[in-house]
Amino acid sequence: MQTEVKAFLRRHGLLAGFGLFLISVALSADAFLTPGNIFDVLRQVSITGVMAVGVTFVVITGRLDLSVGSLLTLLTVIVVDQHNTSGPAMAILITLAAGIGVGMFNGVLVGLVGLNALIVTLAMLSFLQGLVLFYSGGSNVNVQNAQTTWFAVFGRHDLLGVPVPALIFLVTAVIAAFVLNRTVFGRQVFAVGGNETASRFSGIASRWTVFWAYALSGLTTAIAAVIMGSRVMGAQNTIGQGYELTVLAGVILGGTSLLGGSGSIWRTVLGITMLGFIQNGLLLLGFPYYIQWLVTWAVIILAVWIDLGAKRGRILA
Amino acid sequence: MANPILTLSGITKTFPGVVALDKVSFDVRPGEVHALVGENGAGKSTLMKVLAGLYHPDAGEIIYQGQPVQIDNPLAAREKGILLIHQELSLSPELSVAENIYLGAWPTNALGVLNKRKLRRDAQAALDAMGCSFGPDDRVGTLSVAMQQMVEIARSQAFSANVVIFDEPTASLTDTEKDQLFTTIRGLQAQGVGIVYISHKMDEIFELTDRITVLRDGQVQGTVTTRETDATAVTRMMIGRTLEAYFHKxxxxxxxxxxxxxxxxxxxxxxxxxxxxxxxxxxxxxxxxxxxxxxxxxxxxxxxxxxxxxxxxxxxxxxxxxxxxxxxxxMALVPESRKEQGLVLMMGGMENTTLPHLASYARNTVMDRGKERATFDEYKDALSIKTTGPEQAVATLSGGNQQKFVLAKWLCAGxxxxxxxxxxxxxxxxxxxxxxxxxxxxxxxxxxxxxxxxxxxxxxxxxxxxxxxxxxxxxxxxxxxxxxxxxxxxxxxxxxxxxxxx
Missing domain, CATH: 3.40.50.300 (P-loop containing nucleotide triphosphate hydrolases)
Structure with a gap:
């Protein structure tokens, strides 16, 4: 009996705890579980969510991508600025290309050259922040025809009553889940993360697998930047600051192991969404804004702890 | 005949879905070498991990020096005088020989600062007792596998071990090194240490041991005196049948x-x-x-x-x-190390089998699971692999079944x-x-x-x-x-x- 309870908590403890949290917030804040608030949360998590979908690929290969926060800032600045000069369609294309480009650059250094992922992407985080200031000259940019552009659809509109950014998040996640679970590339991602040496002995070009995972991470961050630019209709030089940690927290909270080789897209979706509801719930309960950072920290530590416990259990079994 | 120094009685250990040890009883006497044999998955490793305090039995009793004891962890086992020499050595290559011998139990002064002089002196004494040619300051990473094993065995001197358990100690030794190891084991025996010797190799078992206990499917099949039996009889106990022609050219x-x-x-x-x-x-x-x-x-x-x-x-x-x-x-290469080079342990048997041939199991880069499943079923039957299904992680299979999946993944492409x-x-x-x-x-x-x-x-x-x-x-x-x-x-x-x- 006792071991069954332990096993249940290990498997579903986070979800159960999250359920309790939802109920207790709902009981004390009437606005919490209303469609309006739920859509607000979904709109908020769609940006980190789309990014986390790409980062999940990188994490499953057993690596990290910490550059996505600065990349989001840079790409948001680019999409807004280009919107004014080249028009929305061109701006989106340039943004996607730039995102994939930066991802590939990370991929060359980590995958093909074999440098340490933590250092490479942390350095990239710093480099891109510098690039933002170089590009914008330090001033904020704004979309000039914010009231009339169709660019607003990505961040501000609803489709059939559902916020478009949430739909973009959903579609990205569904496509990514298909790629991860059903395609040759997805299988290679799991294999490389699970055992890189055995993958090489099986004829898998593990370096290129890692390369493409980073390219994907760049692509999803670019999609997130389009949503962000559309929602804010402008960009400050710090707009994506700290996003890399929230994204990573969502991935870990979902249960994708930092050791590589296991994880899933729907888990990341769940992790990111849980984080969103926790932060929203705390605000509704009247806690000051900064409390959410402390709670995010505690939740991450808890998630990693439970993950470790489950691993030890598995090793002993 | 001396009283046993260590007795296990009725040890049972279950894992979800498997009874790894079923009422196992076993004892070791001072100065004897007791062989523990059995096929992979018979429960030898589990039993050793119980003794070393890595696993806690669900039922049964461990009696050590006449007292029932509970072994909480490997360090506790070592302090009691029970030492496990792992198949894969558990040394830190960057540390010195002395530091490794006393790993986890370094002598310190009142302030918690390492007492290097005492550490060196004690380690030297342990090495001398074993007749080792290397010194306490040598870095372990620079020693040969056989010497590294000696470092592990030296812990038996350092901690005055009463029971030393060897898990497949000769797996990566040359013949000369093996002879040296046997001399060392006989030395321990002469000191009155009880020795448990796990091996697959019949010639070693008959050269070295006094008694043989055979495990099969988590149960003890019997304990026999080595002098009164032969390899055929022991093999029969292990597998429940006789092996006719051992080699087939x-x-x-x-x-x-x-x-x-x-x-x-x-x-x-x-x-x-x-x-x-x-x-x-x-x-x-x-x-x-x-x-x-x-x-x-x-x-x-x-x-x-x-x-x-x-x-x-x-x-x-x-x-x-x-x-x-x-x-x-x-070309197909079944590599030397199945866990490091052969398999992705977290993946299931099916995914491991098709891993080298993903393109031929995909249509427009989408995996064809039906085709993968057909190959998995075919090789599961052809090689009689014991697994619960295509998704069961190969990490949870026995060594023999893992090796069969390595073979399957190379044979399936012809x-x-x-x-x-x-x-x-x-x-x-x-x-x-x-x-x-x-x-x-x-x-x-x-x-x-x-x-x-x-x-x-x-x-x-x-x-x-x-x-x-x-x-x-x-x-x-x-x-x-x-x-x-x-x-x-x-x-x-x-x-x-x-x-x-x-």
Whole structure:
């Protein structure tokens, strides 16, 4: 009996705890579980969510991508600025290309050259922040025809009553889940993360697998930047600051192991969404804004702890 | 007869879905060497982990020096005087010999600062008692495997162990090193230490041990006195049947040449290696660990890049391939280490099986699961792999079943040349025999087969032709009548007689 309870908590403890949290917030804040608030949360998590979908690929290969926060800032600045000069369609294309480009650059250094992922992407985080200031000259940019552009659809509109950014998040996640679970590339991602040496002995070009995972991470961050630019209709030089940690927290909270080789897209979706509801719930309960950072920290530590416990259990079994 | 120093009675340990140990009783007397044998998955490792405090039994009692005890963790076991010498050594290569011997129990002064002088002096005493040639300050990473094992065994002196458990200690030792190890074990025996000796190798068991306990499917099949039994009887207890012909040499006619290698060299690894292998032929590679055999086949397979040398595949000269190209040509390499090189342990058996051939199990890059499943089912039956289903992570399977999945993943694409690097290392007699039969069947079906082995009876038993290798060079080729143990030993030792070039 006792071991069954332990096993249940290990498997579903986070979800159960999250359920309790939802109920207790709902009981004390009437606005919490209303469609309006739920859509607000979904709109908020769609940006980190789309990014986390790409980062999940990188994490499953057993690596990290910490550059996505600065990349989001840079790409948001680019999409807004280009919107004014080249028009929305061109701006989106340039943004996607730039995102994939930066991802590939990370991929060359980590995958093909074999440098340490933590250092490479942390350095990239710093480099891109510098690039933002170089590009914008330090001033904020704004979309000039914010009231009339169709660019607003990505961040501000609803489709059939559902916020478009949430739909973009959903579609990205569904496509990514298909790629991860059903395609040759997805299988290679799991294999490389699970055992890189055995993958090489099986004829898998593990370096290129890692390369493409980073390219994907760049692509999803670019999609997130389009949503962000559309929602804010402008960009400050710090707009994506700290996003890399929230994204990573969502991935870990979902249960994708930092050791590589296991994880899933729907888990990341769940992790990111849980984080969103926790932060929203705390605000509704009247806690000051900064409390959410402390709670995010505690939740991450808890998630990693439970993950470790489950691993030890598995090793002993 | 002395009273047992350690007695296990009725030890039961279950894991979800498996009874790993079922009321196991077992004892060790002071000054005896007690062999523990059984096929993979019989429960030997689990039993040892119970003794070392890594697992806690669900039921049963451990009586040590006449008192019931509970062993909480490996450090507690060591402090009580029970020492486990792991199959894979548990040393820190960057630390010194002395630091390793006392790992986790370093002498400190009142402020918690390491007392280096005492550490060195105590370690030196332990090494002296064992007759070791290296000193306490040597860095463990610079020592040979055999010396590293001595460092582990030295803990028995340092902690005045009463019981020492050896888990497959000779797996990576040369014959000379093995003799030294046996001398050490007999020394411990003379001190009155009780020794548990786990091994697959019958000759060692009969040379060294006083009693033999046989485990099968988590149950004790019986404990016998070594002098009063023989290898056949013990094998029968282990597998519940007798093994008739231990080796089965392929009865095949040789066809065209599949692979010819000329002057293959890789600096620091091997030099000027040339050989060829034909359809239906089993070519053996004999040599000690470190002779360069694995490096040669890894180079053929594109894992390493050769400095020089040419390759002919079915009579046509080809550039040295990448692993992908090698697989597409029809080469298969069953690597030396199944856990590090052979399998992705977290993945299921099905995904491991199709891993080298993903493109041929996909339509427009989407995996065809039905096709994967069909291959999995086919090889699960053909190789009689014991697994609960395609998704069961191979990490949870026994060594023999894991090795079968490594074979399945290479056989399923119908290779023309299969290279097996130590295919039976660390697996039980039953599975060993199955693999020998498989090798013969493959050759009879017209495949070219290369078998690398450090076990001389194996390499002589399965091969049609044997190449001897030492220090990165081919030192002899033997066929027919000339394929004898003496010739192989002569070839290898003659070469090794020269002073070792570093």
């Amino acid at each position: 392929a009865d095949s006619s040789f066809g065209d040449e599949v692979l010819r290698v000329d002057g293959l060299s890789l600096k620091g690894q091997f030099e000027d290696v040339s050989f060829s292998v034909r359809q239906g032929e089993v070519l053996g590679f004999y040599g000690l660990v470190g002779a360069g055999r694995s490096e040669v086949v890894e180079t053929l397979f594109g894992i390493r890049k050769a400095d020089r040398g040419t390759l002919q595949w079915h009579g046509e000269e080809i550039p040295l391939p990448s692993p992908r190209q090698a697989i597409d040509l029809g 290779p023309k040349l299969i290279i097996l690097d130590e295919p039976t290392r660390g697996i039980d007699v039953g599975s060993k025999s199955a693999i020998h039969t498989l090798i013969a069947n493959l050759a009879e079906r017209g495949l070219a087969v290369i078998v690398i082995s450090s076990e001389m009876p194996e390499v002589l038993g399965v091969s049609h032709r044997v190449l001897a290798m030492a220090e990165g060079r081919l030192v002899g080729e033997f066929e027919g009548e000339a394929m004898t143990e003496e010739n192989l030993i002569d070839a290898v030792s003659h070469h090794l007689a020269r002073p070792a070039a570093e």
